[in-house]
Amino acid sequence: MTNRDDMFQRYAENPDVDVLILGGGVNGCSLLRELAAQGVDALLIDKADFVAGASSKSSRMIHGGLRYLENREFALVTESLNERNRLLTNAAHYVAPLRTTIPLPSYFGGLVRSMLIFMGFKIRPGERGVVGVKFGLWFYDFITRKNRKTPRHFITSKAEALRTMPGLRDDIVATATYWDAWITQAERLCVEMIQDARAAHAGCDAMNYIRCRAADGGAVMLEDELAGRSVKIRPRVVVNATGAWVDIANGDLGLDTHYMGGTKGSHLVVDNPELHKMLDGQMVYYQHADGRVCIVFPFMDKVIMGSTDIRIDDPDEARCDADEVRYMLDTLRSVLPNVEIRRDQIVHVFCGVRPLQASGSKVTAIVSRGHSIHLAEPEGDRPFAVISLVGGKWTTFRALAAEAGDEVLARLGRERKTATDDMPIGGGRDCPTDEPQRQQWIDRVAGQTGLARARVAELFARYGTRAESYARDEIENADAGTEQPLETLPDYHQGEIRRIAADEDIQHLDDLICRRSIIALLGLATEPALIELADIVGEVLGWDVARRQVEVTRALDEVRMPPDEG
Numbered sequence: 001m002t003n004r005d006d007m008f009q010r011y012a013e014n015p016d017v018d019v020l021i022l023g024g025g026v027n028g029c030s031l032l033r034e035l036a037a038q039g040v041d042a043l044l045i046d047k048a049d050f051v052a053g054a055s056s057k058s059s060r061m062i063h064g065g066l067r068y069l070e071n072r073e074f075a076l077v078t079e080s081l082n083e084r085n086r087l088l089t090n091a092a093h094y095v096a097p098l099r100t101t102i103p104l105p106s107y108f109g110g111l112v113r114s115m116l117i118f119m120g121f122k123i124r125p126g127e128r129g130v131v132g133v134k135f136g137l138w139f140y141d142f143i144t145r146k147n148r149k150t151p152r153h154f155i156t157s158k159a160e161a162l163r164t165m166p167g168l169r170d171d172i173v174a175t176a177t178y179w180d181a182w183i184t185q186a187e188r189l190c191v192e193m194i195q196d197a198r199a200a201h202a203g204c205d206a207m208n209y210i211r212c213r214a215a216d217g218g219a220v221m222l223e224d225e226l227a228g229r230s231v232k233i234r235p236r237v238v239v240n241a242t243g244a245w246v247d248i249a250n251g252d253l254g255l256d257t258h259y260m261g262g263t264k265g266s267h268l269v270v271d272n273p274e275l276h277k278m279l280d281g282q283m284v285y286y287q288h289a290d291g292r293v294c295i296v297f298p299f300m301d302k303v304i305m306g307s308t309d310i311r312i313d314d315p316d317e318a319r320c321d322a323d324e325v326r327y328m329l330d331t332l333r334s335v336l337p338n339v340e341i342r343r344d345q346i347v348h349v350f351c352g353v354r355p356l357q358a359s360g361s362k363v364t365a366i367v368s369r370g371h372s373i374h375l376a377e378p379e380g381d382r383p384f385a386v387i388s389l390v391g392g393k394w395t396t397f398r399a400l401a402a403e404a405g406d407e408v409l410a411r412l413g414r415e416r417k418t419a420t421d422d423m424p425i426g427g428g429r430d431c432p433t434d435e436p437q438r439q440q441w442i443d444r445v446a447g448q449t450g451l452a453r454a455r456v457a458e459l460f461a462r463y464g465t466r467a468e469s470y471a472r473d474e475i476e477n478a479d480a481g482t483e484q485p486l487e488t489l490p491d492y493h494q495g496e497i498r499r500i501a502a503d504e505d506i507q508h509l510d511d512l513i514c515r516r517s518i519i520a521l522l523g524l525a526t527e528p529a530l531i532e533l534a535d536i537v538g539e540v541l542g543w544d545v546a547r548r549q550v551e552v553t554r555a556l557d558e559v560r561m562p563p564d565e566g
């Protein structure tokens with residue numbers, strides 16, 4: 001019996017659960033972990049795979065949000081910087097400081113517009129100059145002065161900037177350099193929060209590919225998209241953490257809400273060694289002529305660039321289209337004019353919907369990235385309260401979950417037992433936070449297990465301190481071929497993939513390549529690789545030959561590129 005079968009049976013026997021969380025994005029997963037830490041029973045469900053929404057489509061910045069200062073969002077930036085600093089410790093296996101450079105075309109540019117936006121006018125931001133950016137960076141440094149985890153910002157003269165980054169546009173007066181942070185394995189961090197929640201409290205669990213709707217008698221019907229079965233449950237509180245889908249999910253529960261005004265954002269992943277070299281480990285954060293802020297940064301051996309910001313009504317319709325690809329390539333030319341990216345160097349595209357609060361503003365760039373929590377009291381034949389989480393950033397997931405957790409605890413009449421502020425996540429537990437410590441950790445595990453140092457380092461980058469158990473597994477079960485590299489993806493070994501298939505709620509092949517690993521993100525999801533992966537996963541999950549083929553086709557569809565329209 002699978003964990004899924006077991007859960008359906010349990011809820012059929014006893015349909016009562018304290019909390020039902022809708023949505024397994026970073027906010028839903030974080031809330032599950034938060035409630036598990038308080039000993040509250042909770043079930044998280046996602047209509048698709050966990051992390052299938054915005055949380056796997058973000059720019060991967062764990063950041064304060066420099067430009068939100070223009071909107072007077074000092075509290076949001078302060079909260080974001082504090083959360084960023086926490087993640088640098090609590091998720092040190094995936095979150096690391098990122099040096100960021102902003103080319104500055106003038107000294108005083110954008111000031112008038114910035115001031116008007118600051119005063120509440122909903123206008124497009126101007127191209128910001130040295131003074132405006134310097135003010136923002138000073139605020140950054142001021143907020144983090146007592147808990148400094150990254151170096152202070154500095155301004156570089158034009159001559160020096162062009163010397164260190166020769167490809168940069170040359171009509172600048174200076175550059176500003178500061179540090180934010182980035183996350184390598186955003187998807188895995190979410191899945192690790194589910195694993196942590198399950199381990200911390202037996203009453204907490206999660207299921208993917210489950211739909212839900214209001215049912216008779218105040219119950220909620222859960223429908224298994226995979227097995228075609230359903231079960232009624234009776235939650236005391238429902239938390240709607242479905243991001244851009246919040247209003248749609250509320251509609252399924254009989255609530256008419258209009259909280260969301262999402263925008264779609266796309267990114268390109270490119271394989272261009274010249275650009276990678278030029279960036280020299282740092283992100284360039286720049287403004288297009290239309291006022292939008294774009295970013296380009298090295299990601300492993302590739303480069304990620306983006307993003308767009310386009311209003312969208314139906315989040316299920318979000319796809320990166322040919323115009324967006326053109327737009328992103330054009331914007332890059334405006335800052336690194338000599339870089340040519342060929343179409344065949346675009347190895348992956350991804351698109352998601354920002355769960356922005358409805359604002360009525362036509363200028364998407366100035367819509368708040370803050371979050372709010374809305375409560376719908378029990379009403380009519382709905383005996384449970386519905387708490388909707390609206391808006392938010394990836395960076396602030398813990399703060400939002402803590403706030404939502406307090407609201408849930410109040411409704412259940414329970415006391416908070418513990419705070420998650422300093423609680424490590426998954427393989428971030430006992431994780432070295434600097435390079436010498438990291439090397440020591442790798443040396444120790446290589447020495448104790450006998451696994452090659454380079455392989456331990458690879459596993460550490462993927463699983464943090466949990467890499468130790470992967471390393472032991474590779475050695476102890478070598479007879480079963482665990483340490484055998486894949487033919488198509490030699491960085492991955494058989495045992496590693498089998499373990500993910502067995503332990504991490506894989507229902508489809510694309511769950512593995514898109515949301516338990518960064519295989520798709522790095523453009524490695526070729527047909528031969530998918531066939532090999534489908535065989536390994538299929539063996540663990542009992543897929544026959546026909547099912548394996550279906551999964552390969554589905555996964556290829558998931559990573560298909562937008563058509564090239566010239």
Ligand SMILES: Cc1cc2nc3c(=O)[nH]c(=O)nc-3n(C[C@H](O)[C@H](O)[C@H](O)COP(=O)(O)OP(=O)(O)OC[C@H]3O[C@@H](n4cnc5c(N)ncnc54)[C@H](O)[C@@H]3O)c2cc1C
Nearest residue numbers: 023025026027047053054055058059061243265393394395
């Ligand atoms: C292009 C882009 C760039 C971004 N860049 C950054 C960045 O650099 N830094 C940053 O801090 N933030 C960034 N963000 C914002 C960040 O990604 C989001 O704020 C965050 O991921 C939202 O998480 P969530 O859990 O609320 O929603 P989501 O991740 O969208 O999760 C919602 C989940 O709910 C599920 N769902 C939908 N309907 C139902 C239903 N009826 N029942 C059950 N489940 C359902 C979906 O399948 C999905 O898995 C970016 C967002 C985008 C789109």
